[in-house]
Every structure is written in C-alpha cells, then in structure tokens.
Amino acid sequence: MSMSEQNTTIWKAPVATAPIDATVTIPGSKSLSNRFLILAALSRKPVRIEGLLRSRDTELMMGALKALGVAFQEDATEPTTVTVIPPAEGFTGNTEVFCGLAGTVMRFVPPLTLFAKGPVRFDGDEQAYARPMGPVLEGMRQLGARIEFEGEEGHLPFTVTPPVQLGNLKGKPQKVRIDSSASSQFISGLLLIGSRLPDGLILEHTGVQLPSMPHIRMTMEDVDAAGGHIEMPQRGRWIVDHAELQMAAHVVVEPDLSNAAPFLGAALIASGSVRIPNWPAHTTQPGGFLPHILHRFGASITLGGEPFNEVNDCECFPDDYNGILEVSSDGVIEGLGECDLSAIGEITPSIAAIAVFANAPSVLVGIGHLRGHETNRLEALATEINRVGSDAQEEAEGLSIAPVARDLMHGAVMETYADHRMATFAAMLGLAIDGIEVTNVETTRKTIPDFVGMWNGMLRGK
Ligand SMILES: O=C(O)C1=C[C@@H](OP(=O)(O)O)[C@@H](O)[C@H](O)C1
Numbered sequence: 001m002s003m004s005e006q007n008t009t010i011w012k013a014p015v016a017t018a019p020i021d022a023t024v025t026i027p028g029s030k031s032l033s034n035r036f037l038i039l040a041a042l043s044r045k046p047v048r049i050e051g052l053l054r055s056r057d058t059e060l061m062m063g064a065l066k067a068l069g070v071a072f073q074e075d076a077t078e079p080t081t082v083t084v085i086p087p088a089e090g091f092t093g094n095t096e097v098f099c100g101l102a103g104t105v106m107r108f109v110p111p112l113t114l115f116a117k118g119p120v121r122f123d124g125d126e127q128a129y130a131r132p133m134g135p136v137l138e139g140m141r142q143l144g145a146r147i148e149f150e151g152e153e154g155h156l157p158f159t160v161t162p163p164v165q166l167g168n169l170k171g172k173p174q175k176v177r178i179d180s181s182a183s184s185q186f187i188s189g190l191l192l193i194g195s196r197l198p199d200g201l202i203l204e205h206t207g208v209q210l211p212s213m214p215h216i217r218m219t220m221e222d223v224d225a226a227g228g229h230i231e232m233p234q235r236g237r238w239i240v241d242h243a244e245l246q247m248a249a250h251v252v253v254e255p256d257l258s259n260a261a262p263f264l265g266a267a268l269i270a271s272g273s274v275r276i277p278n279w280p281a282h283t284t285q286p287g288g289f290l291p292h293i294l295h296r297f298g299a300s301i302t303l304g305g306e307p308f309n310e311v312n313d314c315e316c317f318p319d320d321y322n323g324i325l326e327v328s329s330d331g332v333i334e335g336l337g338e339c340d341l342s343a344i345g346e347i348t349p350s351i352a353a354i355a356v357f358a359n360a361p362s363v364l365v366g367i368g369h370l371r372g373h374e375t376n377r378l379e380a381l382a383t384e385i386n387r388v389g390s391d392a393q394e395e396a397e398g399l400s401i402a403p404v405a406r407d408l409m410h411g412a413v414m415e416t417y418a419d420h421r422m423a424t425f426a427a428m429l430g431l432a433i434d435g436i437e438v439t440n441v442e443t444t445r446k447t448i449p450d451f452v453g454m455w456n457g458m459l460r461g462k
C-alpha cells in the first residue's frame with residue numbers, strides 16, 4: 001500500500017472558470033537549498049542563507065546535518081533566512097539520519113559520513129526503500145567505507161562505517177568509477193565531498209546514459225563558488241582538486257523554477273497570463289529550459305518585458321539579471337512531437353499535464369530513470385492520464401500522450417502516490433476537467449510549503 005492510499009484526504013481541484021491573470025511568487029529551489037546546506041556544512045565559518053526553501057526535503061536535510069553536528073540559527077522574523085554553523089570538530093558519528101523520500105538527502109548526506117567519527121545509520125520512508133542507492137554507496141566503498149544493508153542490497157536502510165584512513169597516501173587523487181544512469185544524484189553526492197578528500201577525486205561514470213546534466217553542472221558551479229575546483233574534461237569524467245571549501249558569508253537561493261512549472265502551465269491549460277518574479281536569466285536549474293518548452297507548446301514568453309530570446313538563451317541579459325517571466329497563451333496548445341527530457345526529467349509531470357490538452361501527440365523520451373523517482377512516474381502518469389479518459393502509453397524510455405477532445409475527459413479521484421509532482425500534475429488537469437479530486441495533496445509539502453494556498457491565490461488573480 002502506498003503512503004497516499006493510507007492517507008484518505010481528498011482535495012477538490014478547482015476548475016478555472018476564466019482566463020488566469022496572476023503573479024505567483026515561488027519559494028526557494030530545493031536543489032540549490034540542499035546543496036547550499038551541504039556546502040555550508042563542509043565550510044569552516046558560518047554561512048547565512050537567504051531564501052532557503054522550508055519544506056519537507058529541506059527540513060530532512062537540516063535534521064540530517066544536525067545529527068552530524070551542524071547547528072542552525074533561524075532569523076527571528078524570517079524563517080527562510082538561516083545561518084549554518086559547521087561543526088568545529090568534524091562530523092559526529094554513532095548517530096542516525098532519516099531521509100524521508102528525499103533523493104537529495106539519501107544521495108548527498110551518506111558521502112559526508114566518510115569524514116564522520118563513527119558509523120551512521122540511514123533510514124527513510126518505506127516508499128524510499130525502492131529508490132536506487134547502490135552506485136553512490138559503491139563509490140563510497142571504493143573510497144574505503146563499509147556499508148551494511150538491513151534489507152535489499154543497494155537500498156535503504158543501511159549503515160555506513162567510515163574508513164579508518166582516507167586517501168591512498170601516494171599523493172594522487174582517489175579514483176572512483178560508478179554507473180550513474182539511474183540518477184545524476186550519485187555523481188553530485190560524490191562531487192560535493194571530493195574537495196575534502198586528501199588528494200582530491202577522479203570520478204568516472206561507466207554507464208551509457210547520464211540523466212539531469214544541469215543538476216550535475218549546478219553541483220560543479222556551487223562547489224566552484226565555495227572555493228573548490230571541478231573540471232569535466234569529457235562527458236562522464238570529473239576531476240576534483242583537493243581544496244578547503246568556504247562558501248560566501250551570505251548567499252541567496254533562486255526561486256524553484258521546476259516548481260514554477262505547474263503555475264506557468266496553468267496559463268496554457270486555462271489560457272491567460274502567469275508572471276513569476278525573480279526569474280534568473282542565467283541559471284543552472286533545469287527549469288531554465290521551461291520557457292523554451294512552453295514556447296514549443298505555443299505560449300508567448302517575455303522576460304523583463306523583452307521577448308524571451310529562444311536562440312541565444314538570453315545572452316542579452318547580464319549574468320545576474322532576474323526579472324519577471326511572463327507566460328501567456330490563448331489556450332491553443334501545440335503537441336511537442338518527440339521531445340527529449342533527459343536533462344530536465346523532474347519537470348516531466350508538469351509537461352505531461354500540458355501535453356494532455358495539446359492538439360497533437362507528444363512523445364516524451366529519455367526519461368526511463370523516472371521509474372526510480374518518488375514513485376514509478378512513467379507508470380503513474382500513464383495510469384492517471386488514462387483514468388480521466390485521456391490517452392497515454394508508457395514506453396520503454398518514456399511516455400506518449402495522444403490528443404483527446406476536452407469534453408471526452410471526465411472527473412475522477414486521482415491517486416498521487418506520495419509524489420509531490422503527481423499532486424501538482426492532478427491539480428493542473430483539474431483546471432480544465434470538472435470533478436477532479438486529488439488524494440493526499442499535502443504530499444506537495446515535499447518541496448512547496450503551501451501549494452493549495454498558492455494555487456487558489458493564482459485562480460483568484462492575486
Ligand atoms: O540533484 C538534484 O537536486 C536533483 C537531480 C535530479 O535527480 P535525477 O537525476 O535522479 O532525476 C532531479 O530529478 C531531482 O529532483 C533533483
């Protein structure tokens with residue numbers, strides 16, 4: 001039984017009865033927040049993070065780091081401003097970490113325990129036991145750690161015993177080879193700690209596919225900004241120099257652009273305009289590709305009042321530019337045809353929701369690894385799309401969606417599988433299909449503190 005089946009709450013998704021005209025402020029990025037928390041924990045001096053996401057995944061990260069001896073000071077009036085105080089004496093051992101269902105916690109925190117003073121046990125939601133963990137733990141094993149699994153090999157729960165001696169005493173970087181086809185987070189987790197290894201790290205990916213490259217580039221950029229140096233001389237090979245990391249004393253988190261996707265998609269499904277403030281013209285977030293995808297669907301896009309430049313990826317804006325992104329649509333949605341989403345897999349549920357209302361087929365490819373996300377997202381999306389009378393088929397490496405007239409689709413109680421993005425996906429369908437009810441909409445708290453409030457606010461035209 002999935003967690004969402006145990007939870008019987010039902011939310012009636014509101015139908016959009018008029019074109020939308022709304023400005024929506026999006027909370028901080030999950031991926032940047034959790035990287036900043038890790039890199040601050042690896043620094044020597046305190047780091048003040050502004051715009052930190054406060055949601056289940058970041059609370060789990062803060063809980064995990066607390067267990068390892070990191071302290072946090074929350075601003076008295078602004079909970080999204082938090083000062084991280086790294087442990088003066090290194091990471092604590094003989095402790096436990098709870099990962100919930102957060103990929104960034106279960107893949108980024110275990111590598112920190114290479115430097116812990118004793119064994120650390122990791123556990124999570126029962127649903128998290130299905131998520132792949134093997135390659136990052138294999139990387140740690142190659143660095144000298146011992147891993148004991150309580151259940152299935154390569155899965156939570158497990159205990160890490162750190163190596164007695166880190167480094168190979170020959171003054172050469174440690175070499176690690178893993179297959180990261182199932183998740184980019186295995187690579188990111190090891191890149192985040194590579195600088196602290198006595199001689200640095202050479203990391204090689206042995207598989208054929210490598211999903212979510214923007215997230216790996218995000219890791220490289222964030223480590224570099226903290227005083228480290230990572231090079232990728234070729235795709236699938238990274239050289240991390242040894243360095244003492246220190247983040248800037250004060251950093252600001254960008255809004256979560258992937259979480260902007262359901263709101264921007266609403267402008268297409270219901271017609272109208274949605275504006276997102278503080279949209280960075282240059283970003284390592286995969287959501288940076290959203291304007292291009294929404295343009296392909298037929299939307300008009302402006303950034304800071306200027307037509308969004310499709311060709312040169314916004315080179316017309318200075319590096320630190322952020323302004324209002326506006327997405328407008330007359331409600332006519334083009335099919336995407338074949339569209340490779342391997343780089344931006346986490347946005348697939350929102351893209352699929354828009355594709356349901358398109359006038360031609362969309363074939364979303366390069367996303368086989370979504371079977372190891374919060375739930376098997378390819379199966380879940382196909383099931384839920386077909387449940388409302390539309391037409392989707394799960395493919396070996398993706399999902400195809402064929403057009404069905406809006407009046408042939410019908411209301412239903414939609415399952416969300418304890419997956420925040422399946423809940424926002426169901427809300428998107430509910431804008432244009434009468435009678436959609438969503439189970440366990442609270443699961444959106446994984447990365448959005450108040451999704452229902454924001455959704456209703458958007459429909460009120462705030
Ligand atoms: O590094 C990150 O912050 C993430 C990487 C991606 O993981 P996968 O490569 O497993 O898809 C993404 O889907 C996830 O939401 C966040």
Ligand SMILES: C=C(OP(=O)(O)O)C(=O)O
Nearest residue numbers: 101102103104346373374
């Ligand atoms: C895949 C996702 O999350 P996680 O960080 O738990 O892997 C996601 O948010 O879409």
